Every structure is written in structure tokens, then in C-alpha cells.
Amino acid sequence: MNWFKISLQLNKFPINRAQKLLQEIQDIPEEEFEDYVHNRRKAIVNYHLSHNSYYKDFFGNKEFTDWEEVPVMQKSDLQRPLNDRLSKKYNKKNSYIGKTSGSSGHPFIFAKDRFCHAVTWAEFINRYKWIDIDLNKSLQARFYGIPLDFYGNLTERFKDQVSLRRRFNVFDLSEKKMEEFLIRFKKSEFDYINGYTSAILLFAKYLKKQKIVLKETCPTLKVCIVTSEKLFENDKKLIEATFGIPVFNEYGASEVGLIAFENTDNEWIVNAESLFIEILDDNNRSLPYGEEGRIVITSLYNKAHPMIRYDIGDTGTLAKNSTFKHPVLLNLTGRTNDVARLADGKVVPGLTFYYVTKSIIEDAGSIKEFLIIQTALDKFKIEYVSENILSDGQVQKILAAIETFVGKNLQVEFEKMPILKRNKSGKLKQFTSII
Structure with missing residues (x-):
């Protein structure tokens, strides 16, 4: 049974409709994809100019004429009450509401309409299939934190159950806890590991010290996905050696969803279906492929809240062979944590x-x-x-x-x-x- 999809539907996220749209976008020919991006950019800007008073004021109370004139949104621009930033007909009850991690030092609350959030999950389902992971069937060893208050903890554990996730709490990564982690891998048939880079790396170092290869302990393991923090090449090699499985990078942000995912050819494929990623210089001018600059993101389907030319706080480079349909993230600067x-x-x-x-x-x-x-x-x-x-x-x-x-x-x-x-x-x- 597709428990993961069912859980999304029970929470009123139209995943079937989202997957249908994703397939339609992926079927657009390469030579027509630039037009698709231009049309979606124009549509989302005009939507918020018509339905969002906050964005209309931010934009400057003028009409949309040229993309380069669209103002860049900083995180500090969004640090105001959420109700002031929501579009007409959207509220906290009919939207997905979340909080950013504040990893860049600029925390804020955001909203996504339910269809937009469903599209994000459709993309995750699609990308995970690249590495033979089925979110409806594959068991995840999840190296994340968890809320410790009663309601938050109970909610998160329920989500884990329906999403086939078994959580490894990273609030304590002492050797005693690592020993407990290892025992869990001996007793469970995990398909993959997913979690914070720093926590997974510390577990890998523990395994190296113990001279253990994790796949020999848990033969069902296929892959490891690291997220939220930068993974250096030497650390990737260490994790792959001690886990005995390949490691893949996932780059995302809660407020915009999946940004890029590493394929089996070691390329970070940028999400071009529901996001538009551009690299800007210090003067907010678009840089050509191959040049490093600020990563700025437009959510093409979020009607509840404008995320248009949003400066996420990272710097990076799109590869020279990138196209509108197949942009490739060459490198990503930042997202490391001590x-x-x-x-x-x-x-x-x-x-x-x-x-x-x-x-x-x-x-x-x-x-x-x-x-x-x-x-x-x-x-x-x-x-x-x-x-x-x-x-x-x-x-x-x-x-x-x-x-x-x-x-x-x-x-x-x-x-x-x-x-x-x-x-x-x-x-x-x-x-x-x-x-």
C-alpha cells in the first residue's frame, strides 16, 4: 500500500494532480522549455501583483515588464507577520505553514499553498527513484533531530511511522549513542540513510574507529543521502568506505523545496520544473553559466506566498553546459556547521x-x-x-x-x-x- 501518498492525501495535499503536472512539465521538449520558464515567471509575478498587497508594495506599485527589473527578496524582507504576506484567499488554515531553520541567521515563517507543497513532494518521489528508493516502500534511517515537547514529538513520530522513517536522534552523538545506533542497524532492514551531513559523518568516523563496514551489519542498505550541510569530497569518500554504499547530495530549503539532487553520474541536477534558479552578482545582475555568484530562487507555483527572486543566502555556480531544462549545479558554497x-x-x-x-x-x-x-x-x-x-x-x-x-x-x-x-x-x- 502507498502509505506515503495516502498520508499526503489525508493532509489535503493533492499529490496525484501534482505528479501529473510534473510529468507534463518533464515532457516539454528542450527547445520549448525556455518559453515555459518565461511564461511561468511572468504568471507568478502577475498573480502576486494582483492578489498580494505586500508583494505589490514590495514590487513598487508598477506593472511587470522585464524580469531583470523584478526586485530581489532578502530574508530580512520576510521578517514580518505572516498574515501581512499572504495572498488573498489564503490563510494559516488552508496553507502549509513552516519555519526556516535560521541556518543563515535570518529565521522567518513562510507559507506554501497545498498544491505547491504537493509538487515539492512529487519531485522528491521522482528524484529518489533515480537511486532506486521508493518513498512508499523503502525504510529510512533518519539522522535528524526531533521536537522534544509532547505534541511536537508525538506529531513527528506519527509522520515517521506513515513515511517509513526510523529516527536516529542527533542531539547526542557521543560514542555511547553511536553504539546504540549500530545495534539498531543490526536489528532492522533499512534501505537507505538520510540526514544531516555532520551527524552522518560523525557516525562514519565512529565506524572507522571500530573498523566496521555498515553494509556488512545491515545488508539491505542501498544508498545514503546527505542534506542541509556541505559535504566535502574527502568526507564523502570516508562515508562511502565505512558505510559500504554510495552517497548522494540533496540540496533543498524548507521555504522553496527541492533545489538540486545528485544523480548517479555525480551531477547536481537543479529542479527546473517548479523553481527557476539564477546566479546573480552583487548588483543583482544575472551571471552567465560558469560564473559564481548568489543563488536566487523563484518558486513558480507558490500562490499563497511570494518567493520571487529570493536570495537564499548561498553562493554557487551553474555548469557551463546547463540549459533551461537541464541546469546543473557545479558547486555550492556554504552550509557547513561545526x-x-x-x-x-x-x-x-x-x-x-x-x-x-x-x-x-x-x-x-x-x-x-x-x-x-x-x-x-x-x-x-x-x-x-x-x-x-x-x-x-x-x-x-x-x-x-x-x-x-x-x-x-x-x-x-x-x-x-x-x-x-x-x-x-x-x-x-x-x-x-x-x-
Whole structure:
């Protein structure tokens, strides 16, 4: 039974209609695909100019004439109440609502209409078939975090059950936990591994230390998919050697969906069906294939909320042999995270702070930017940009979240900053360890 598709349908995501559209788009001939992209770009801009007052004001209260004149959206532009950004006829009840991870230091709440969200899942189903994974049948070993509050935890575990996912909690990656992970692989017939790069890499290093090849322990394993953080080539080789299976890169973002997926020829194939990806220079001018610049994304089907020329905060390059129908991501800069090592031996991936930020995001977007620095085994500093100094209540909420997701008996210092320091690429890294 197709449990995964059924779960989407029960949540009112029209997956069958989305898969039909995806197939129709993929059937468009190469020579006609540029026209398809131009038409969809124009259609989504005009839709939001007609149905979204926020976007009309952002656009400048003028008509759409030329794509290069469409303003680029920064994450900071979206840090305002969600209700102010929704299109007519859409609300929090009839849309998919999510929160960005804040990995770039700019967290915000977003919306996608249900059909747009279904198209995203249709694309995931399609891409996973490239590597012989069927989301309706294949069992996933999921290296992710999980909400620890009762309702959030229960909801996520239910999703895991219907989606054939078995979660490996990455909040604690000590050797004792790695040993428990290994025992689970001995007892289960997992088809693939999916999760945060840093957590999977730490497990690979543990296996290397133990001189274990994971596929010999779990013969049903086929592939490993890493996401959310940059995978370096040497680390990829280590994971493949210790797991005994090929590793594939997935590049996505919750607010826009699947951006690129690595095929069996080691090419990152960009999602050209429902997204338009362009590389821009510092003056918002489009760069030719082969030149590195800012990755800017347009969601061609999201009617609930404008994601048009949206600067995602990464830099990259499209290969010179890219076309409108088959763009190839040559390289991606950023999305790396350090790990936090605590005095008790606990190892916590930097992306764990994603769950801390989710618990403190406010719809009004009062916290504009933030970063977390580990200065000692038990000391952290949070630098933030905000209109106001954090209240005692906000501080206590953050401290409680850190105690829940990271560890106890930690000293945390807060400092309000006028601006935050960025790296050479201009990206704000959310977590850094200097010990």
C-alpha cells in the first residue's frame, strides 16, 4: 500500500494532480522549455501583483515588464507577520505553514499553498527513484533531530511511522549513542540513510574507529543521502568506505523545496520544473553559466506566498553546459556547521541550534539576526541584532531551549550587536566553535 501518498492525501495535499503536472512539465521538449520558464515567471509575478498587497508594495506599485527589473527578496524582507504576506484567499488554515531553520541567521515563517507543497513532494518521489528508493516502500534511517515537547514529538513520530522513517536522534552523538545506533542497524532492514551531513559523518568516523563496514551489519542498505550541510569530497569518500554504499547530495530549503539532487553520474541536477534558479552578482545582475555568484530562487507555483527572486543566502555556480531544462549545479558554497563538544563528552552537531532557533522565532520577527559561538566546553555566546534588548522572559525561553536540546549546566552570554560579522562569501554562519 502507498502509505506515503495516502498520508499526503489525508493532509489535503493533492499529490496525484501534482505528479501529473510534473510529468507534463518533464515532457516539454528542450527547445520549448525556455518559453515555459518565461511564461511561468511572468504568471507568478502577475498573480502576486494582483492578489498580494505586500508583494505589490514590495514590487513598487508598477506593472511587470522585464524580469531583470523584478526586485530581489532578502530574508530580512520576510521578517514580518505572516498574515501581512499572504495572498488573498489564503490563510494559516488552508496553507502549509513552516519555519526556516535560521541556518543563515535570518529565521522567518513562510507559507506554501497545498498544491505547491504537493509538487515539492512529487519531485522528491521522482528524484529518489533515480537511486532506486521508493518513498512508499523503502525504510529510512533518519539522522535528524526531533521536537522534544509532547505534541511536537508525538506529531513527528506519527509522520515517521506513515513515511517509513526510523529516527536516529542527533542531539547526542557521543560514542555511547553511536553504539546504540549500530545495534539498531543490526536489528532492522533499512534501505537507505538520510540526514544531516555532520551527524552522518560523525557516525562514519565512529565506524572507522571500530573498523566496521555498515553494509556488512545491515545488508539491505542501498544508498545514503546527505542534506542541509556541505559535504566535502574527502568526507564523502570516508562515508562511502565505512558505510559500504554510495552517497548522494540533496540540496533543498524548507521555504522553496527541492533545489538540486545528485544523480548517479555525480551531477547536481537543479529542479527546473517548479523553481527557476539564477546566479546573480552583487548588483543583482544575472551571471552567465560558469560564473559564481548568489543563488536566487523563484518558486513558480507558490500562490499563497511570494518567493520571487529570493536570495537564499548561498553562493554557487551553474555548469557551463546547463540549459533551461537541464541546469546543473557545479558547486555550492556554504552550509557547513561545526559541532559542539561538551564537558561531559556529549557531541552535538551545530545544526542542533536549528531546534533552539525554532523555539524562539517570533512571527513579528523581532530578532533579526543571530549567531552562536562556543567559547569553552561549557560556555556559549549568543550575538544578536534586534530592535530591542532581549527581555528576561525571552532570555529564559532561550536558556530553557538550550538546556532541552543541547545540555545542562551551560553558561550562556547574550550580547546585542548593531551588525554581525560575516565570512568572506557574505554568509552568516549560525554556529561556530572556537575551542
